[in-house]
Amino acid sequence: MLPTAFEIHDMTVAYNRRPVLWDIDLEIPEGKLVGIVGPNGAGKTTLIKAALGLVPLASGKVEIYGKNYRQQRHLVGYVPQRESVDWDFPVTVRDVVLMGTYGQLGWFRRPGKAQRAIADRCLQQVGITPLANRQIRQLSGGQQQRVFLARALAQDAQLYFLDEPFSGVDAATESAIFELLHQLRSTGKTVLVVHHDLQTVRDYFDYVILLNMRLVACGPVETSFTNENLQMTYGGRLTILDEAAEAMRQREPER
Amino acid sequence: MLWTALVTMISDMTALTLLAEVSGGASDSWFWIVLTGAATNIACALVGCFLVLRRMSMMGDALSHAVLPGLVVAFLFSGSLNIVPLFLGAVVVGLLTTFLMQTLHQYARVPSDASMGVVFTSMFALGVVLIKKFVSGHFDLACVYEGSLELVVLAETVVGLPRPLFTTLVVLVVNLLVLILLWKELKITSFDPALATTMGISATGMHYLLMALVAVTSVASFEAVGSILVVAMLIVPAATAHLLSDRLAVMVPISAAVGVLASVLGYVAARHWDTRIAGMMTVAAGVLFALTVFFSPRYGICSTVVSNLRMSLRVLREDLLAMLYRVEELDRAKRLTPAEAREAIGGGWLSRWSVAALRREGRVIMDGPQLQLTDIGRESARRMVRSHRLWETYLVEHLGMPLDHVHEPAHRVEHFIDEQMAQELKANVDSSKQDPHGRAIPE
């Protein structure tokens, strides 16, 4: 039996008191490549952010290798959405990748030779070594995504969270990234990827989390990525769920 | 159009002058000071509302500083402090400033706030140097900052009005006219510039028009209140009004009223403590804003806190009722004592209050040492339990959630399900008789 890498218990997340994730409960064994799939506004990004402690939980808990996230931070690598940063920021590609090592460095210590070596290795892994000294705005969308991936690799984590790494990237990058994720898995890492191209789910992932405000299914692709579950995930708006969430946000007395 | 308005206004002015004389004679300066302050405030509030809604409040600050070199140059060319060339200078420089900011942002990728800061501070520095170099005798620099509303009465008069007041009134009328004539255009370009452009209303044009108005308004207000306090008059009443209303057509008059109130209060306070009037008007506006922040009926902090507290208390009371109902349902004979009930919903003074409140409302009565639901209490408890169980059924049937994960969400949601939603739920679930745990869903 594989150890559990990532576990969520009874987690509810609310923005402005409006619930966006209802009572999620799931468990991911180590060494899986996991796709997080669901329609827009299903709470995929929120799931990741909640797992990383970036948004507060209304209830429930998140565990990484059996312990609280705070204690296990060093085991976690994160690739945020590409739009989340200012690409005009005056840093080079290598600078950004070096940021992945900051966590291990701790306060005050500067990245030295060892860290630069790590960064160079990660750059090479994602195939953008020649671009190391470019300013990040001068890259294409796919290249920018590779930079973020390299930064996550430099974190040298056990568990990776990737938020839409395939959005706005070219086909070559997509397959390169996927190749890399496979390599990670083969070295025993667990990778969770927010994804919304349903056609590639079967090819890319061996585990899938189907999400639409609540957990529809979580399990191996063969058993969980079924038409019936997809129907449940994508089939129509959950009007009543929406209405209830809205009522909770407004807190209008019912009588 | 403009000129007829001006003529009407001037005849109105004569009426006002008469009014002033009636109300205490020309020697009484307070009337003019308050009037000037109020007119400035209204003129500012009219354009300020759009600045606040367009999230360009700092443009007020930027423009009121940036027009300085325009004023100096206009003065140098015309050789007088006549308002027409001054306004021209202000409009030209104001538009130039707006243009430069946009260009820097668009073509040189300077962040928008930085480009604003770069342009207006440089323009202001230029103005300061020009003043020192050419016109140091005519412009009081400190006045640029503070203004001197006190001196309004000493200024020469135009058509029987002190010049600053006259200037401000002209601007007020212009602002009002633009607002009335271009109301829907301003509204739509502020709300959705892209849509406006597709409808043939130039968002850029309206932007520049608004900026020109801001420039003119701040110049008109310079003499009376100075370049920074004019920022307060542009933004504070508008932001106050924004906290009080949800409609633009309501927000504009409210902001004007707040401006007038601030001028009156400011004047009284300044006289009382014998300090600067313009400064005190600003402080008064700030105080009004602060009061609104706390006590606005819908968006105030107090009302939010109170409604949150009310909500928690309601939830607690309803949880208590539902619990009593369930106990009754399980075992017709079993009843809880108040202490047991309080313990079950978390204890503390809130639970004590809840039990007391339920008794006061007559939803619960004491039956010996135990709590007993009254008919009204049982009715509301029944509705609560019904919502809870319908919701559980819905979650299991429609969302495929596992049985052991539906209680918690249902417990959260049950307080927010109104009759209509309950009907909807009932129509949506197959087994409206029993919940997934096999318990009856009350009718």
Place this chain on the structure above:
Amino acid sequence: MSPQLCLETLILGTLWIDTLSLTQKVMIGTALLGGMAGVVGSFAVLRGRSLVGDMLAHAALPGVCLAFLILGSRNLLELSLGALISGLLAIGIVAMLVRWTRTKQDAAIGIVLSTFFGLGVVLLSVIQKPHIGGNKAGLDSYLFGEPANMLSSDLVFLAAVATVVLLVVAVFFKEFKLACFDADFAQSQGWPTLLLDMAMMSALAVVTIVGLPIVGVVLMAAMIILPASTARCWTNRLHIMLLLAAGFGVAAGVLGTRLGRGLPAGATIVLTAAAFFVVSLLFAPQRGLLAKVIAELQLRKRIASEHLLRALYELNEPSLPQRVPVPIQQIQESRHWRSLPKLLAAEVESGLIERTGGNVLLTSLGMRRAVELTRAHRLWEMYLMQHAGIAADHVDRDADDVEHLLPAALLLELEQQLAATGRLPETITEVPDSPHELGGGPGASP
């Protein structure tokens, strides 16, 4: 360095300061201010907080007045402390307004800025009453700055602040950089982003406030923004940007003081800084507007030339491998040209075409280029159609836009990709069916 030595250096330094003339003191003071403003300003500009400096400067006024009223002193340190407290209070209020009410950031800044300043004006008028005993000059300098008042003690104070601020930035450089660039990522790694943010803000507040008596309220805001924006034009590295910003700040301080004799020093310093900014904006090597315009023009010229060659190739295609003269009229009709005669003249100049009467003939060099270009273009078209799933009728336009931006390496890769899967189209493999003069040019298929 032993403590004794330190002390001696310090004493010597103080003595040295006393030997300076006023102008020199002012210059050193403004240089120190410019330097630190550039450094902390860089972080503010990069975080999109350029106007916070403006707000701080205005919001400091009531603090200064209160400090004077309560402590009754004109001591720079005490007044600055008062300013700092009200500045930080202002930041706090803005944060709370944005968090707790529907008032947006910009309005919140404007409200706090102007209301605090109004309060300051009121307090100032209280101070200026004769029985309180304040005189206008000392506090008025907070409005416009009075660098000429600089005492030796002020200079020591400035130097101390500069040292502390620069040390803080140097020590926390890595952390500030991370929190500035990607706060979410920083937080996921466990960095206290809120604290780091507050540290950056406090540094900004301290610098703004020590600068107030030197350059004045509005112009202090300029000192925060201008050197940083100037430096940004020149570099793509954060540490270089910080150094450059400090340099521009120092230079603006020194030059501005020097050039502005008889004029308000604050204003001339800011105008100097603005001049640096304008020059950098226009002439900086990569991000400068001039460089951009030149690059754009060159690109446009290259694109036009490539369009011409491709058009000529296509017109030649039916009769390949024979090169044939093409009537200008036919070229004119083949697509929309901006100015064909000029373009033709330029191409004749570079030896790619020959003109005979109303006809145009590709030279062998021109043909070789045309083959290359057409091949690249068609490769790209194929790639877009097969990989990117773009509707076929849009392909031509996209290819026109993009082929000029593609590096040679990628083109090669595309070709290999297509060839490897046997999808290199017939028409393209035939392109190198080149005229015999070429003798297997670079367009030849392997």
